[in-house]
Amino acid sequence: MTAVTAGTAGTTGASGASDTAAAAEQAAYEAVFDAAVAADERIEPRDWMPEAYRASLVRQIAQHAHSEIIGMQPEANWITRAPSLRRKAILMAKVQDEAGHGLYLYSAAETLGTSRDELLDKLHSGRQKYSSIFNYPTLTWADVGAIGWLVDGAAITNQVPLCRCSYGPYARAMVRVCKEESFHQRQGYEALLALSRGTEAQHAMAQDAVNRWWWPSLMMFGPPDDESTHTAQAMAWKIKRHSNDELRQRFVDIAVPQAEALGLTLPDPDLRWNEERGHYDFGPIDWTEFWDVLKGNGPCNDQRLSRRRQAHEDGAWVREAAAAYADKHTGKHGEAQA
Amino acid sequence: MTGTTDTLTAAAALALGDDALVLSHRLGEWAGSAPVLEEEVALANIALDLLGQARVLLSLVGDEDELAYLREERSFRNSQLVEQPNGDFAHTIARQLYFSTYQHLLYGRLATGDGPFAGLAAKAVKEVAYHQDHAEHWTLRLGDGTTESHQRMQRACDALWRYTGELFQPVEGLDLDLPALETAWLDSVTDVLGRATLTVPSGPRTGAWSAGAGRQGLHTESFGRMLAEMQHLHRSHPGATW
Ligand SMILES: [Fe+2]
Numbered sequence: 001m002t003a004v005t006a007g008t009a010g011t012t013g014a015s016g017a018s019d020t021a022a023a024a025e026q027a028a029y030e031a032v033f034d035a036a037v038a039a040d041e042r043i044e045p046r047d048w049m050p051e052a053y054r055a056s057l058v059r060q061i062a063q064h065a066h067s068e069i070i071g072m073q074p075e076a077n078w079i080t081r082a083p084s085l086r087r088k089a090i091l092m093a094k095v096q097d098e099a100g101h102g103l104y105l106y107s108a109a110e111t112l113g114t115s116r117d118e119l120l121d122k123l124h125s126g127r128q129k130y131s132s133i134f135n136y137p138t139l140t141w142a143d144v145g146a147i148g149w150l151v152d153g154a155a156i157t158n159q160v161p162l163c164r165c166s167y168g169p170y171a172r173a174m175v176r177v178c179k180e181e182s183f184h185q186r187q188g189y190e191a192l193l194a195l196s197r198g199t200e201a202q203h204a205m206a207q208d209a210v211n212r213w214w215w216p217s218l219m220m221f222g223p224p225d226d227e228s229t230h231t232a233q234a235m236a237w238k239i240k241r242h243s244n245d246e247l248r249q250r251f252v253d254i255a256v257p258q259a260e261a262l263g264l265t266l267p268d269p270d271l272r273w274n275e276e277r278g279h280y281d282f283g284p285i286d287w288t289e290f291w292d293v294l295k296g297n298g299p300c301n302d303q304r305l306s307r308r309r310q311a312h313e314d315g316a317w318v319r320e321a322a323a324a325y326a327d328k329h330t331g332k333h334g335e336a337q338a
Numbered sequence: 339m340t341g342t343t344d345t346l347t348a349a350a351a352l353a354l355g356d357d358a359l360v361l362s363h364r365l366g367e368w369a370g371s372a373p374v375l376e377e378e379v380a381l382a383n384i385a386l387d388l389l390g391q392a393r394v395l396l397s398l399v400g401d402e403d404e405l406a407y408l409r410e411e412r413s414f415r416n417s418q419l420v421e422q423p424n425g426d427f428a429h430t431i432a433r434q435l436y437f438s439t440y441q442h443l444l445y446g447r448l449a450t451g452d453g454p455f456a457g458l459a460a461k462a463v464k465e466v467a468y469h470q471d472h473a474e475h476w477t478l479r480l481g482d483g484t485t486e487s488h489q490r491m492q493r494a495c496d497a498l499w500r501y502t503g504e505l506f507q508p509v510e511g512l513d514l515d516l517p518a519l520e521t522a523w524l525d526s527v528t529d530v531l532g533r534a535t536l537t538v539p540s541g542p543r544t545g546a547w548s549a550g551a552g553r554q555g556l557h558t559e560s561f562g563r564m565l566a567e568m569q570h571l572h573r574s575h576p577g578a579t580w
């Protein structure tokens with residue numbers, strides 16, 4: 001969509017007459033925006049967009065970006081202990097990809113006029129969140145496989161529809177991210193398969209990890225539809241295309257046969273195929289735990305945020321040095337030209 | 339004579355492979371703690387290149403995992419420089435500058451010959467050119483950045499200087515003009531440090547221990563702890579595949 005360009009909207013005089021004119025102009029912009037969204041056109045950074053749409057996107061993209069970089073921690077926890085050089089290379093590359101995802105997403109947020117520094121400040125001060133899944137610990141090597149299979153798997157289920165999100169830069173970032181996430185998902189599955197088919201101890205390690213990660217993975221889709229505050233508006237704006245419960249069901253339907261192929265069980269006695277619905281039924285999710293972890297009482301909330309803040313503080317002198325160096329050298333360059 | 343040649347090649351492959359393996363591991367320790375997001379990507383890139391080199395080199399000697407995970411500390415042949423703890427970002431960069439400059443010169447020489455490492459070196463030299471470029475850029479920014487960064491970078495260069503002489507000790511199986519390599523290394527490092535407004539350290543470039551250093555399997559104390567962490571899981575499940 002390029003019909004209306006931001007920059008003129010809202011810059012009006014003080015008089016009553018121009019207020020009316022401004023309101024009419026605003027309504028015209030909104031009509032163009034609504035029509036573009038309805039026609040499945042992409043909104044681009046220079047297009048006019050409602051402030052609430054912008055704010056909602058920034059909130060979602062920021063939370064997504066923060067999740068990518070906080071999500072590096074639980075997996076980086078095993079880089080130095082990876083049990084074979086091949087697995088070590090795969091894991092390092094995966095954690096590196098997540099940093100790359102963070103970069104794309106912070107850039108997407110920048111197109112909406114919000115800088116990475118601003119967003120990082122909000123993360124560090126607890127004003128913005130990241131996915132609660134990363135507040136769970138990685139206790140064994142099998143957790144790396146379980147995260148790849150289930151957490152990256154759930155992320156893909158959430159993110160594939162975002163490739164068609166109404167905001168262009170976010171949608172395009174998601175296309176790249178999803179390609180890499182599906183790599184991660186396959187590699188995680190393959191790592192778990194090796195464990196499941198390995199020694200008794202390895203199999204037990206894999207089962208234990210799946211037992212611990214299954215329910216938190218289902219919680220990644222967010223609260224049930226009747227309790228989700230953001231869903232309706234996000235769907236109207238085509239930022240979101242499916243409800244939390246729809247996506248959760250889609251994920252369960254994919255994961256159950258995969259668990260069978262892995263030779264592992266899922267920790268839910270109520271899990272069974274429902275012929276009538278054409279879906280797997282599953283047991284109730286412990287939403288008390290979900291809200292509690294979200295509020296900060298998860299096993300690793302403090303640890304993840306402290307580690308992030310520490311890295312940022314420890315790196316302050318490095319960033320200052322880079323800025324000072326750039327200043328000096330563009331300065332010299334300027335003098336030379338003058 | 340093939341037996342002897344193979345033994346010599348294996349000895350050299352072990353020294354170069356262990357250098358790459360150990361430095362890759364140290365860089366891997368940065369994951370999640372880098373000063374900026376771009377450096378998460380860059381340090382991981384370098385670590386992955388080095389791990390790739392290590393796997394090729396160790397596979398010339400035997401099973402890569404047996405060699406990485408089941409050898410004792412005294413059997414590792416890496417130089418002491420690469421095993422030095424990360425320290426602050428300045429120490430990591432100084433270690434990168436010293437090592438990548440050496441590795442770039444070394445692989446450049448090996449790539450032009452027709453020895454057993456020519457193929458590997460031809461590919462690796464391109465990767466290492468980027469590592470050296472990365473280290474050089476950060477040396478300039480830190481050296482010529484703020485007062486604090488200058489001091490930190492100078493301290494790091496000074497502290498690691500004593501491990502740089504070992505890189506030019508003869509390695510069994512590597513037939514190279516080491517004094518020429520060392521001269522080129524000194525020239526290059528002196529040039530970068532000068533442009534970074536840093537002073538070329540004046541201390542000795544090797545330790546006083548006549549028994550030797552990393553290439554003789556004599557390491558620094560933190561190395562044992564690094565190996566304990568790296569090898570623990572693999573060793574806890576003898577015979578398992580991953
Ligand atoms: Fe990701």
Ligand SMILES: [Fe+2]
Pocket residue numbers: 098152180181184
């Ligand atoms: Fe991922």
